Amino acid sequence: MDNDDGDMNTALMVDGNAVAGQLGQIFGRDMTMTVARCAGCARDAAMGALLAFIRGPGVVLRCPACQNPIARIVETPTAIYLEARGAAYLRMAPQP
Amino acid sequence: MVQPALEWQAGTVTAIRPETRQTKSFTFALPKWMAHRPGQHYDVRLTAPDGYRTERSYSIASPPEHVGELELSVELIPDGEVSPYLHDVLMLGDQLEMRGPIGGYFVWDVAIGGPLLLVGGGSGVVPLMAMLRHRAAQHATLPARLLYSSRSADDVIYRDELESLAASDPTFALFYTFTREPPVGWTGYRRRIDGAMLGEVIKPFDKRARVYVCGPTLLVEAVANALVQMELPIEQIRTERFGPTGA
Secondary structure (H helix, E strand, C coil): CHHHHHHHHHHCCEEHHHHHHHHHHHHCCCCCCCEEEECCCCCEEEHHHCEEECCCCCEEEECCCCCCEEEEEEECCCCEEEECCCEEEEECCCCC | CCCCCCCCEEEEEEEEEECCCCEEEEEEECCCCCCCCCCCEEEEEEECCCCCEEEEEEEECCCCCCCCEEEEEEECCCCCCCHHHHHHCCCCCCEEEEEEEECCCCCCCCCCCCCEEEEEEHHHHHHHHHHHHHHHHCCCCCCEEEEEEEEEHHHCCCHHHHHHHHHHCCCEEEEEEEEEECCCCCCCECCCCCHHHHHHHHCCCHHHCEEEEEEEHHHHHHHHHHHHHCCCCHHHEEEEEECCCCC
């Protein structure tokens, strides 16, 4: 049933904070306080507060307001793929 | 706050302490120890002989005042990939690949201030304990309350420490709720955390409370929704969800 699927997905969900290490490796800085604006609903959320689905072969980060996918990350032995067309932009403080 | 790029390092186990039937605390000495902020976590990586690697994130239980070492408390997930190794194989003196401290979102320190309401379910209490230990190490007197949901009294992690803190610190209050097997004669809460319970615990802090919620996803969702219904400003609420197989 749809409801059961919904519940299971909710139960499997964690926060962007759970992939902070991976994001930090990719961007070379802590990304949990970086703001992502959702390309779907235009609301802002700290990346640490995005909904994260990490049990698949890759990671999916979704908007906490509308659940639109913001970004997907897949790591292969030779490359890291980061697809982020669900983000209108990321806003982060400059590093001094 | 700028952090140097995270790198993997080998932590050496210096202590292993059982907390409950399901949870053990591991203390590691790190060659490149860095002060963390309470609430942050470390990633732990295991590599099999064939090169297969898997990683998990574990919250730091110790306060940053504990220099040179860090403590992780790990709940055993019987069919998990990492926690059975940590529980059953890892011994004193062994080394483990770790990187951290990680995360700038689910963090609290005394500079952020209070009043502080911590809400935890199961092993979700671990990062909250780092906050309480830091608060105690700083001799802070800002009011703090912990609402902690466990299945039974035997499942309460850090029980002695929490109860002695509650007994000795008049500005800290401890509330348990037991969802399966309350102790005989228990007169406190005996249900899942709900809006009515939260309303009672948060009452003296009202809308000034800074709230940190950590636990299984469904508990976090329920608590966060109840707090929003109470019209607590959303920027005062920080949540961290554990998946059901978080370890």
